[in-house]
Amino acid sequence: MSNPSKAKGTAWESLVVNYLRLMHNPAARRNVQMGAKDIGDIDGYYLHALEAKAERTITLADYIVQANREAVHAGQPFGCAVVKRRMKGVADGYVVRDLATDVRLVNRLKIMEEALQDADFGRWSDIDEELREAA
Template sequence: MGARDIGDIDGYYLHAVEAKAEKTITLSDYIVQANREAIHAGQPFGCAVVKRRMKGTADGYVVRDVRTDVRLMNRMRDMEEALKSVYADLWHDIDAKHREAA
């Protein structure tokens, strides 16, 4: 809490997380707060985890602004291309595992 808040949940890879469970949802406020906390926490990305009313946490939403999402997707693409160029078999195994889980 306070001016140098670093988020509500630790361990969400590469993210500062702002957790919300409120009657009235204001996504823009949550994202501004999450992005500010990412800077304070030294994380490249901020996101809000928003719990749905009358539902479990797993049925909630992870929300980030488009700018952050594009940076995340570009990072993922670059990392996958790097892995694929060095360890193609490992990349294919990981890709298959994640496609099966979808």
């Protein structure tokens, strides 16, 4: 690849996809660029359009605008950017979204947890304990 910046971005996207495949969703994959109706860089991050960024100068506001726009194009409720942290590995990257998106996400999580507690408290309790131990 003759463009070093593009190569760096592609390498970061690949690292993020590999991490997601291992830790979250084996079907995670890089998306084909769609031009004006782009749907994000990576598919397979549950409920999200994901924009991967590995740039020297970090411009969070631009990343969030792009991620939110691409979430709409992808038909996903949430957009986020995964930003490379300099001199660190993929697991140390930053997942960034605006507060409005994060509140919608946390509200959804809260409602779903309450529904699971009502439907099957024992299952909710087991899952809660397992996730707390893993943290």
